[in-house]
Amino acid sequence: MSLLESIISHQIWLQRTASGEVKDLAPFIQEMRGEIKRQVLLFGDDGRSTARLNKLLRDLEKALTGLTDDWQTKLTEDLKELAAYEAEWNVKALVANVNAEFVTPGAEQVWAAAEFQPLSLSDKPVDFTKLMSGWGETEVARLVTGVKMGFVQGQTTRQIVKNVVGAGGLADISERNAATVIRTALSHVSNEARNETYRQNGDIIEKYEWVSTLDSRTSTICRARDGMTWEIGKGPMPPAHPNCRSTTAPVISSEFDFLDKGAKRAARGADGGTQVSADTTYYEFLKQQPAWFQDEALGPVRGKIFRNSGITPEEFRVISVDGFGRPLTLKEMAELDKRVADYLKEE
Numbered sequence: 001m002s003l004l005e006s007i008i009s010h011q012i013w014l015q016r017t018a019s020g021e022v023k024d025l026a027p028f029i030q031e032m033r034g035e036i037k038r039q040v041l042l043f044g045d046d047g048r049s050t051a052r053l054n055k056l057l058r059d060l061e062k063a064l065t066g067l068t069d070d071w072q073t074k075l076t077e078d079l080k081e082l083a084a085y086e087a088e089w090n091v092k093a094l095v096a097n098v099n100a101e102f103v104t105p106g107a108e109q110v111w112a113a114a115e116f117q118p119l120s121l122s123d124k125p126v127d128f129t130k131l132m133s134g135w136g137e138t139e140v141a142r143l144v145t146g147v148k149m150g151f152v153q154g155q156t157t158r159q160i161v162k163n164v165v166g167a168g169g170l171a172d173i174s175e176r177n178a179a180t181v182i183r184t185a186l187s188h189v190s191n192e193a194r195n196e197t198y199r200q201n202g203d204i205i206e207k208y209e210w211v212s213t214l215d216s217r218t219s220t221i222c223r224a225r226d227g228m229t230w231e232i233g234k235g236p237m238p239p240a241h242p243n244c245r246s247t248t249a250p251v252i253s254s255e256f257d258f259l260d261k262g263a264k265r266a267a268r269g270a271d272g273g274t275q276v277s278a279d280t281t282y283y284e285f286l287k288q289q290p291a292w293f294q295d296e297a298l299g300p301v302r303g304k305i306f307r308n309s310g311i312t313p314e315e316f317r318v319i320s321v322d323g324f325g326r327p328l329t330l331k332e333m334a335e336l337d338k339r340v341a342d343y344l345k346e347e
Contacts, residue, residue: 087109
């Protein structure tokens with residue numbers, strides 16, 4: 001298995017690991033639902049007063065904060081284990097494919113890098129520690145406020161419980177948001193482990209390449225970055241957005257034997273899973289797909305421009321986003337390329 005194939009296979013494993021972490025979250029969410037239900041029903045529908053309600057809200061906030069703190073402690077421990085594992089895995093994959101000696105970053109170094117390096121989510125830096133703690137603060141406030149609003153609006157305790165912890169209630173939003181934090185945090189730690197490996201082996205690894213998932217769900221920013229290379233420490237690193245599935249691969253110095261000839265990468269096109277050349281970029285992959293698949297990925301108007309305006313996949317990538325990877329509007333695309341403007345006029 002080539003280095004790139006190993007990295008892509010490992011990325012799939014990482015996504016499964018994230019799914020396992022999401023499952024581990026379930027008991028904490030269930031305890032939160034149970035605590036809200038218990039305290040609200042115990043409060044009852046009779047003898048309501050401002051003093052009793054304020055005490056209920058304080059007690060709820062304290063109990064829920066304790067549960068979210070417990071979950072954050074568990075997730076942090078799991079992420080530290082992941083940091084250690086990823087550092088070793090990266091070097092093992094390199095040694096198996098490159099005729100050179102590599103330095104393995106220490107687990108503490110990787111974790112320190114992950115904590116120090118902010119995430120660039122949609123061109124807005126996000127502190128890693130605040131990403132972790134912010135979920136608890138935000139969701140406790142959401143759930144406690146939901147309970148408060150129910151009482152203010154004169155709902156019965158059973159109605160409040162249903163709206164806050166029942167199917168489709170506020171607790172469902174909290175659970176989805178927690179899953180996003182988990183997947184994004186795992187991606188960040190994994191990619192910082194790889195980035196630290198690059199930094200400590202700069203005499204062998206010249207640059208790194210962005211590797212996006214090839215399917216119809218790939219984000220605009222990851223479609224644009226796929227296949228692009230940067231000098232170590234001078235370019236963006238995944239995750240590029242919440243739930244990002246992208247990763248990176250090293251660009252090895254030509255001085256060393258690199259066993260990556262004929263490498264393939266996984267793709268999921270209109271006909272299902274397949275393998276394409278490792279050199280295939282996202283938009284080259286998309287060009288090979290039928291119109292409906294292109295429209296699903298890009299939207300119907302951009303899909304038609306992509307197919308019919310005479311623009312190459314690489315040209316389309318360049319005019320699709322600005323310097324920060326943010327999607328450009330059709331008007332902005334037309335200003336960058338006359339062929340887009342001409343096609344829109346014909347339509």
